[in-house]
Amino acid sequence: MVSQMELVKIYECLCDPTRLRLLNVLAQGPVCVCHFQDVLGEPQVKISKHLAYLRERGLVESERQGNWVIYGLAANRSRELQANLACLQECAQSIPVFKRDRARLKKIEPSCAWVRAGDPGKAPGQCRCG
Amino acid sequence: MVSQMELVKIYECLCDPTRLRLLNVLAQGPVCVCHFQDVLGEPQVKISKHLAYLRERGLVESERQGNWVIYGLAANRSRELQANLACLQECAQSIPVFKRDRARLKKIEPSCAWVRAGDPGKAPGQCRCG
């Protein structure tokens, strides 16, 4: 159960093209920031600030893993958030930008699976995102 | 089928509390402006401007009927808009403000049904909204 203003906050998060792309990627699972940069092809500042925006409003959560920071959808989402994210996913299904992003993610993703595995012991000297 | 930016525009329409209330009312059917003022209890300028905002972005349509202007949801909505409106309605179901607005509408509505009926011939001297 959520108030009217919380609902507005959800929509505020959804009314920016970059944030929609981020959320579309996040729907596939947790991702580290460097992946976002790669997948979206947008500058670091832009990505970082929009992720912060989403974090402040409780849509996503972050966890540090050595040098990297992994973002994922917030663990406990309200029914309302959940519904709207589902709706977004359905809409994003057929829209080119989003499809392209998901495709790129799929290619890049395996190279960094260890990050999400939470096993930094196996980490190489640097992220293989680039 | 809709572009990324059109999707953003939809969400821009949804990220204001007053517009959410307007859309919640509109989901019940077409309504004339004076009803909106009554139901929401907000000043005329505010209502009028937010309705204009929604009209410019294609979410609603308006039709003049004598002195009054009737607003309704756009006749041909994209799948995406339709989906998001449905999602909004589901969310609005349990939120007090929206429930209250729907209740007030139900009380006021019959007194002006003739307006929507498109039969200005039967119109009385003034709208009974006030």
Added chain:
DNA sequence: AAACCATATTCTTATAACGGAATATGCTTC
């Protein structure tokens, strides 16, 4: 045509958002 009603527009002010450049932070490795 003048008065009147419902609605729209203009003007103004305040506030928030976006983006980029530069810089700071936190870990890690050497």
Added chain:
DNA sequence: GAAGCATATTCCGTTATAAGAATATGGTTT
């Protein structure tokens, strides 16, 4: 502990948004 990497934050200019006051518009009634 110094250098290096990934990410975050600050600063700044620009643009969009929201709200209210005042005024304009378009249609109707007398």
